Amino acid sequence: MEYLNAGPAVDFGSLSAVVGNAPPVARDVTYERILAARSEPQNWLTYYGAYDGQRYSPLDQINTANVKRLAPAWVFQIGSTGLHAGPSTYAFEAAPIVVDGVMYVSGWDGWVCALDARTGQQLWQYQHAIPFDTPLCCGNVNRGVAVAKGKVFVVTLNAHVLALDAVSGRCVWDKTYGDVRAGESATVAPLVVKDLVIVGSSGGEFGVRGHLDAFDVETGRHVWRTYTVPKPGEPGSETWPDGPAWARGGGNCWVTGTYDPELNLLYWGTGNPAPDFDGSVREGDNLFTDCVIAVNPDNGEIRWHYQYTPHDLWDYDSNMENILFELDGRRLLAHFNKNGYFFVLDRTNGQLVRVTPFAERINWGEIDTSGNVTPKVYPKNEGEPVHFWPGPGGAKEWTHAAYSPRTQMFYVPVQDAGAEVTRRHREFKEGIPYWGASVTVDIEDTQGFVKAFAASTGEEVWRWRAEQPMSASVLATGGDLVFAGEPTGEFNAFHATTGELLWQFQTGSGHHSSPTTYSVDGRQYIAVPTGWGSWVEGFAAGMIGGHHGGALFAFALPAD
Amino acid sequence: MLTVDEVSAALSEIGLDRQNRATIGRLIAHGGLKYAEEGPDGRMRAKVRIPLDEMTWDPSVVVMPHGGDLELEVTNDDQNTHAALFPSNGDRQWLWLPINSRGTATLNLDGPGYYWFSSPIGNDEGRGLEGVIVVLGDAPHEARLDRPAQPRP
Numbered sequence: 150m151e152y153l154n155a156g157p158a159v160d161f162g163s164l165s166a167v168v169g170n171a172p173p174v175a176r177d178v179t180y181e182r183i184l185a186a187r188s189e190p191q192n193w194l195t196y197y198g199a200y201d202g203q204r205y206s207p208l209d210q211i212n213t214a215n216v217k218r219l220a221p222a223w224v225f226q227i228g229s230t231g232l233h234a235g236p237s238t239y240a241f242e243a244a245p246i247v248v249d250g251v252m253y254v255s256g257w258d259g260w261v262c263a264l265d266a267r268t269g270q271q272l273w274q275y276q277h278a279i280p281f282d283t284p285l286c287c288g289n290v291n292r293g294v295a296v297a298k299g300k301v302f303v304v305t306l307n308a309h310v311l312a313l314d315a316v317s318g319r320c321v322w323d324k325t326y327g328d329v330r331a332g333e334s335a336t337v338a339p340l341v342v343k344d345l346v347i348v349g350s351s352g353g354e355f356g357v358r359g360h361l362d363a364f365d366v367e368t369g370r371h372v373w374r375t376y377t378v379p380k381p382g383e384p385g386s387e388t389w390p391d392g393p394a395w396a397r398g399g400g401n402c403w404v405t406g407t408y409d410p411e412l413n414l415l416y417w418g419t420g421n422p423a424p425d426f427d428g429s430v431r432e433g434d435n436l437f438t439d440c441v442i443a444v445n446p447d448n449g450e451i452r453w454h455y456q457y458t459p460h461d462l463w464d465y466d467s468n469m470e471n472i473l474f475e476l477d478g479r480r481l482l483a484h485f486n487k488n489g490y491f492f493v494l495d496r497t498n499g500q501l502v503r504v505t506p507f508a509e510r511i512n513w514g515e516i517d518t519s520g521n522v523t524p525k526v527y528p529k530n531e532g533e534p535v536h537f538w539p540g541p542g543g544a545k546e547w548t549h550a551a552y553s554p555r556t557q558m559f560y561v562p563v564q565d566a567g568a569e570v571t572r573r574h575r576e577f578k579e580g581i582p583y584w585g586a587s588v589t590v591d592i593e594d595t596q597g598f599v600k601a602f603a604a605s606t607g608e609e610v611w612r613w614r615a616e617q618p619m620s621a622s623v624l625a626t627g628g629d630l631v632f633a634g635e636p637t638g639e640f641n642a643f644h645a646t647t648g649e650l651l652w653q654f655q656t657g658s659g660h661h662s663s664p665t666t667y668s669v670d671g672r673q674y675i676a677v678p679t680g681w682g683s684w685v686e687g688f689a690a691g692m693i694g695g696h697h698g699g700a701l702f703a704f705a706l707p708a709d
Numbered sequence: 710m711l712t713v714d715e716v717s718a719a720l721s722e723i724g725l726d727r728q729n730r731a732t733i734g735r736l737i738a739h740g741g742l743k744y745a746e747e748g749p750d751g752r753m754r755a756k757v758r759i760p761l762d763e764m765t766w767d768p769s770v771v772v773m774p775h776g777g778d779l780e781l782e783v784t785n786d787d788q789n790t791h792a793a794l795f796p797s798n799g800d801r802q803w804l805w806l807p808i809n810s811r812g813t814a815t816l817n818l819d820g821p822g823y824y825w826f827s828s829p830i831g832n833d834e835g836r837g838l839e840g841v842i843v844v845l846g847d848a849p850h851e852a853r854l855d856r857p858a859q860p861r862p
Binding site for chain 1: 783784785793794795796797798799800801802803804805806807808809810811812813814815816817818819820821822823824825827829834839844847848849851852853854855856857859860861862
């Protein structure tokens with residue numbers, strides 16, 4: 150039979166309005182510019198806006214006096230096509246990066262896009278093909294990209310790190326740094342420090358061994374790997390029992406770290422030990438799980454650590470940000486942990502300065518002012534249910550707090566949800582979830598807050614209550630505004646000093662991302678990805694029926 | 710648990726291996742399985758087609774022995790127009806498939822794992838025109854965990 154020639158297949162994106170290339174603005178993004186990121190507030194150059202993790206922008210065009218006029222300037226959507234990993238759990242979690250009018254943002258399922266930050270027009274797209282059987286504890290998500298030296302860096306769910314050409318979106322190099330057959334994946338936003346791009350692995354719920362990896366920005370050469378669970382004989386190995394527990398110990402680094410260039414130290418949070426809830430197979434403190442580790446970026450050496458929850462039995466990952474700030478001449482670090490406590494450390498040496506509760510309800514245990522931990526409610530006996538607050542989603546999940554140097558306050562998204570956990574011992578099998586418990590998170594008697602805390606004392610200054618746990622990152626600006634999205638879709642602006650709700654917009658889908666701000670041609674924008682999904686059954690189970698959505702909104706004041 | 714042969718027999722007995730027999734459509738991803746063949750250049754090659762009135766890919770499961778490049782020959786032997794959307798690193802690949810047409814698609818897939826493909830028009834997907842590309846193998850040795858071999862299911 151003679152067949153019609155259907156031709157060669159074409160790029161799906163060529164059958165769309167995608168322009169195909171972006172201006173070469175990323176070519177001049179150097180380490181020196183990222184070091185001084187806050188000196189160019191029109192841009193959001195790195196994951197937290199700056200290496201210090203403050204998620205603060207000096208931009209003040211949008212302020213307490215005029216925020217009520219804020220309105221959508223444009224909306225960008227990716228949508229969901231066909232069968233992909235986590236078809237019921239995908240979510241838009243990224244922090245949009247902006248360089249001189251071009252926005253770079255990652256979505257779920259391998260998507261990376263460059264957009265005109267003024268109009269939302271899509272300039273290029275890249276989609277990595279992701280196996281739909283990739284092992285994922287918590288959904289098909291990605292937290293963002295890094296940009297430097299003409300490249301856009303992103304990790305893929307199947308544990309690759311890619312460098313894309315920032316003009317065309319084409320792949321420049323592609324390195325595998327995790328083993329999906331072992332239960333590893335990748336969701337972290339990379340961090341560029343000097344000539345390295347630094348990434349961590351995911352997979353703590355599958356009994357992997359966490360690690361941080363560094364690659365050469367230009368070539369993709371693997372420069373170092375640091376495991377967060379030591380082998381027998383290595384420092385910290387004395388906190389693990391004899392036997393195989395260390396090899397399955399978790400401690401993954403799935404959220405971006407912060408960096409002090411003067412001390413030349415990265416501050417990277419580590420995840421829960423595995424199995425999450427069955428401590429009987431891993432007696433000891435289980436270093437370096439649930440820690441902040443201070444890492445030399447040049448060689449991956451762990452210089453010091455502080456463990457927020459020794460021998461964790463509650464799934465209290467400690468990946469969330471360690472915000473760098475100064476107080477009375479001291480170089481400090483602030484951290485709001487899943488376990489409900491607000492820690493301040495001396496970041497030169499890891500010594501505890503202060504620890505105070507910030508959660509609404511805490512009954513899992515107690516941490517005294519010296520940092521001594523006393524467990525109280527935990528899954529101790531096989532088959533015996535226990536109920537504790539905060540649940541495994543934490544008093545604050547990975548989503549980030551912000552710090553305003555103007556108000557000298559921290560602004561924290563707070564979740565108040567307990568959970569019932571019943572220890573159920575299971576044997577470890579590679580690639581199979583390894584929790585060691587049956588878990589149901591409360592769907593009633595839950596709530597959320599945005600809370601403000603004084604940096605000098607740790608005392609609460611104001612709070613704003615939400616019906617649902619607050620599960621999205623907070624943004625603070627020089628306009629004395631604090632932005633935070635809700636699981637029910639509202640995007641809110643608060644007065645940074647008083648907590649008064651000044652503006653609200655219903656985006657149509659829940660928030661589980663990190664808003665950023667930038668300006669183009671003198672006009673300030675607030676960018677926020679929306680799209681409800683991920684580990685909803687863990688952090689806001691009462692909203693598991695919420696609509697997915699999946700849109701990036703850019704808000705601005707009217708152009709007139 | 711049923712064996713593969715028993716599953717095929719059960720599907721046939723119920724009538725789920727044909728269009729509009731026991732129910733509206735044909736059970737997705739049940740159009741057979743074939744291995745891609747690897748050439749001396751390391752590229753893998755396979756053929757898929759849409760048979761007359763079956764609304765399925767034959768085969769609907771294409772197995773690559775490892776990650777890499779796959780050249781697919783795609784044929785529409787049906788008397789209706791279809792299309793093809795395949796996964797590939799960088800961007801998905803699209804083909805129109807008019808009646809009695811043949812085209813090609815070149816894909817790059819990492820693996821290991823399962824990748825979905827379909828005819829993404831109308832409700833071809835729901836009727837049965839969905840398939841899976843399976844990539845066998847392991848992550849590169851240098852990417853694997855430094856730990857002793859672990860038990861698997």
